[in-house]
Amino acid sequence: MISGFFWIALFLAMVLLPTWLLLVAPTPSGRPFWLEFSLALGFFGMTQIAIQFVLIARFKSLTAPYGIDVILQLHRRLALVALAVILLHPLIIMIDNPSRLKLLNPLSGNWASRFALFSVFCLLVLGITSLFREKLKLNYEYWRFSHLVFAVLAIVSAQLHVSLAGLYTNIWWKQAIWVVATTAMVGLVLYLRLIKPAWQRSRQSWQVSEVRPERGDTWTLILEADGHAGMEFLPGQFAWLKLGGAFTLKEHPFSFSSSAGSRKRLEFGIKALGDFTSTIKDVQPGTPAHLDGPHGAFCIDRYPAVGYVFIAGGIGITPMLSFLRSMAERNDPRPVVLLYADRNWEDLAFREELEQLKEQLDLKLVYVLQEPPDDWQGEQGMITPEVLERNLPKELIHRNFFVCGPEPMMNAVHDTLLERGVSKACIHLERFNLV
Ligand SMILES: Cc1cc2nc3c(=O)[nH]c(=O)nc-3n(C[C@H](O)[C@H](O)[C@H](O)COP(=O)(O)OP(=O)(O)OC[C@H]3O[C@@H](n4cnc5c(N)ncnc54)[C@H](O)[C@@H]3O)c2cc1C
Incomplete structure (x- = not known):
């Protein structure tokens, strides 16, 4: 302050x-x-x-x-x-x-x-x-x-x-x-x-160690520190990533998806949406990488609360994954509700790991699918005020809300939370379209 x-x-x-x-x-x-x-x-x-x-x-x-x-x-x-x-x-x-x-x-x-x-x-x-x-x-x-x-x-x-x-x-x-x-x-x-x-380049370079395919045209890019102590970051922060030369013009921001406890081995969940992100799947292990970070204020550690509500749309799940992985590593007992919206069940990236995290955390998972399978019993369509009403905890004060996803979803969720009496200071938004 x-x-x-x-x-x-x-x-x-x-x-x-x-x-x-x-x-x-x-x-x-x-x-x-x-x-x-x-x-x-x-x-x-x-x-x-x-x-x-x-x-x-x-x-x-x-x-x-x-x-x-x-x-x-x-x-x-x-x-x-x-x-x-x-x-x-x-x-x-x-x-x-x-x-x-x-x-x-x-x-x-x-x-x-x-x-x-x-x-x-x-x-x-x-x-x-x-x-x-x-x-x-x-x-x-x-x-x-x-x-x-x-x-x-x-x-x-x-x-x-x-x-x-x-x-x-x-x-x-x-x-x-x-x-x-x-x-x-x-x-x-x-x-x-x-x-x-x-x-x-001389003091803080990284190397791609693996590119792991995930659901929904998403890849996890894993970087290992190249002979240095790694990068200390808070869960939810992001870094600008360059692959290849340190002076390349191609520099893109990505949220860390790994736990903040792992400084020398960093993960980024990247969805193929454009010319750079579509090349991630072809990146070879050993490729040099450079990071400018950590940046950002979208971090649970900055906003201590009795519990959290995370609301993610599509690839907006990556900072939430870092939150959950970090909380699991720290044996954090606080209750979390995660609302995760995407097109369909098959493309829901990281869903198997989210289910596993339920066993380690006090985590309620709510999936919201636009094109659900025929036998789907859960929420469908968009994250509407009704979906929020049904799934948010009854007691909203002392909770902090983290929202990341497509712009219209974020604006709608933000307005609904305000209408439900959540203080503006407790709603945190991460916009992936900075520019
Ligand atoms: C804070 C933050 C965290 C993000 N975290 C993730 C993540 O974890 N996973 C993920 O898949 N995506 C993430 N993104 C989005 C990701 O940075 C863009 O999807 C990516 O840069 C698009 O590049 P492209 O060349 O593939 O697509 P393009 O089709 O070239 O670009 C699509 C749009 O993305 C934006 N963009 C493109 N290049 C850049 C750049 N170098 N810097 C900033 N914006 C750019 C522009 O608005 C552009 O119009 C994040 C963005 C921000 C701002």
Whole structure:
């Protein structure tokens, strides 16, 4: 909680301080209010853009209090606010003095305005390709790579614009603040894309030891630590996985499905749903692997409770499996209800192991099948409020709820739980579609 407040305070300081420092004398005087106002917006927007580099750098101390999905949501929203603020900056300048419209023409403008134009162009590309990535059918890896390139180009060109325009940076230390901030943000990208992977390759590499087929087009990928102490994680967390080279663009997040007690041998349950996940079945033992993790706040250990309700749809079962395997290993006596929805009985991944876990845990298992077999006696269809009503424990307070599955299911379950009086703080969601 304290670190949550710390990051909010730091965020406000980072947003406001650089703009406030511009007011320290010497400042230009006698210029129209709207010109000054638009400059303040420009600097404010640029600071916000710089903050986006920090948000996506996956600093665990920053992401842990909120969860990485919340941080990415924040990134998305703040970046749009920053873009809007930055667009207002030239707009106000042009309305204030229409003769400045000529600066929009790169041929008739000066270098300061050309860098500004290029920076805005990069920001627009970033905004459009992010908002409409799926509609534009952009491959995720190439989108992510281009996102980094355009973000670096945007901030470097914005910095060149600020330096060349020379307004409010006419004294060495004001100039230095912006140059240092921009260099630090570019440095963060280099750290994330080059330095961190190089460190992972030399100190924290893994090897695929087995790929085990499961039901429902799902494979368990098993990694063994390659000469190091392994990775300490909490049940329910996830890691970004790279197979092959540490510098590959293909990096995908997967929840640990193994028990948190096993640090040197990690398991991931992966469903073949797209171009990367469909290749898992062909991965050969011995293939080098690299992990960036652990990440995420979807963990039972963070939310102690008298009992738990886990609600999984499809491959959303993987973090629940880690919960249950960890609880079984720890001889945890607390009661658990698991509602597990999928298409049919044959494709219900890990069901044999779940049945076995019932013998070790105080576990009630409820399967909800969309296409049940003819003799099916259990729940069928979707996880509706009625299904929840029939299967949730009568006493809901002091329980914590963990939900992971398709987006519509998660939203519906979340709303139903709130309607039934469960506190928002006791409902934890893991969204597999981060981007
Ligand atoms: C926190 C978290 C935990 C997850 N845990 C599991 C798990 O345990 N088992 C499992 O099978 N799946 C899990 N996923 C989903 C898994 O990451 C995606 O299914 C996988 O990345 C899709 O890649 P693809 O190339 O096969 O599919 P594609 O068809 O290329 O992508 C489908 C969609 O998945 C998303 N996606 C693709 N690549 C990435 C990426 N590199 N990073 C983030 N999102 C991406 C995009 O929204 C994309 O539109 C998890 C996702 C998250 C965010």
